[in-house]
Amino acid sequence: MERCLFCCPICGGPLQMEKTRLFCENGHSFDRARQGYTHLLPPNRMHSKEPGDTKEMVNSRRAFLESGAYGCFAEKLCELVWEFLQGIPSPFLLDAGCGEGYYTGKMEAYLRERGLSPRVAGFDISKSAVRAAAGKYKGCQFAVASAFAVPAADGSADCLTNVFAPIVPEECKRVVKPGGVMILAVPGPRHLYGLKEILYDAPYENEYRETEYPGFVFVRRDTVEDTLVLDDREQIQNLFAMTPYYWKTPESGSRRLMETQHLQTEIRFDFLIYQRK
Numbered sequence: 001m002e003r004c005l006f007c008c009p010i011c012g013g014p015l016q017m018e019k020t021r022l023f024c025e026n027g028h029s030f031d032r033a034r035q036g037y038t039h040l041l042p043p044n045r046m047h048s049k050e051p052g053d054t055k056e057m058v059n060s061r062r063a064f065l066e067s068g069a070y071g072c073f074a075e076k077l078c079e080l081v082w083e084f085l086q087g088i089p090s091p092f093l094l095d096a097g098c099g100e101g102y103y104t105g106k107m108e109a110y111l112r113e114r115g116l117s118p119r120v121a122g123f124d125i126s127k128s129a130v131r132a133a134a135g136k137y138k139g140c141q142f143a144v145a146s147a148f149a150v151p152a153a154d155g156s157a158d159c160l161t162n163v164f165a166p167i168v169p170e171e172c173k174r175v176v177k178p179g180g181v182m183i184l185a186v187p188g189p190r191h192l193y194g195l196k197e198i199l200y201d202a203p204y205e206n207e208y209r210e211t212e213y214p215g216f217v218f219v220r221r222d223t224v225e226d227t228l229v230l231d232d233r234e235q236i237q238n239l240f241a242m243t244p245y246y247w248k249t250p251e252s253g254s255r256r257l258m259e260t261q262h263l264q265t266e267i268r269f270d271f272l273i274y275q276r277k
């Protein structure tokens with residue numbers, strides 16, 4: 001049986017994997033869904049209202065990403081994890097806030113095609129997203145879990161990736177092993193500026209982030225930028241649905257975008273690389 005990459009959200013101990021459940025030696029047991037993922041939220045979070053992206057948002061996100069529109073970013077992320085993991089035969093790569101698994105799956109395939117036996121796991125707070133991820137990327141393990149209680153053992157991850165997801169610095173410090181790396185993808189200042197020009201009367205640039213994280217040394221920032229052109233109303237809406245603007249755009253802006261058939265915009269991801277001390 002495949003080895004479980006997650007740890008028990010109750011006692012922190014290692015989990016054994018069976019077809020229908022994960023369990024630890026202290027008798028805590030977690031059912032696996034048909035698609036293979038597991039809920040690993042701490043007990044006080046188990047019954048909260050379903051948080052994170054909805055099924056519709058997950059479908060939009062998948063349709064947009066699978067079109068290859070952000071392929072340049074996926075490629076860069078794969079090159080970066082390879083740069084840092086290539087000397088490790090079976091590295092543990094943990095994708096925090098993995099969404100529907102697009103980047104997780106790309107990284108796993110990239111490392112495997114280059115001769116590694118990667119152990120790749122992703123977690124997200126959205127059940128819909130994790131279900132979609134687990135249904136498609138069979139080479140990775142997925143769990144519904146919170147960034148505030150990452151279901152991975154102390155010092156276990158050779159690499160932690162985070163693409164635009166909320167980050168809890170203490171948890172990152174805890175799970176990345178000494179010498180391991182953390183790669184954060186954040187939006188560049190003018191990422192999707194052309195989209196914002198349609199949505200807002202007075203668009204603003206994203207903040208340029210230069211954050212220090214305790215326990216980590218900043219290695220470098222790599223930038224990938226391009227121009228995205230969309231001539232398809234549905235893809236424009238799919239893109240909109242995966243942005244934070246989806247929730248906070250005034251109706252006039254949403255309506256303008258609804259009528260938009262041609263979108264040209266700058267896109268830019270900044271990849272911030274940190275090494276665990």
Ligand SMILES: [Zn+2]
Binds near residue numbers: 008010011026027
């Ligand atoms: Zn346990």
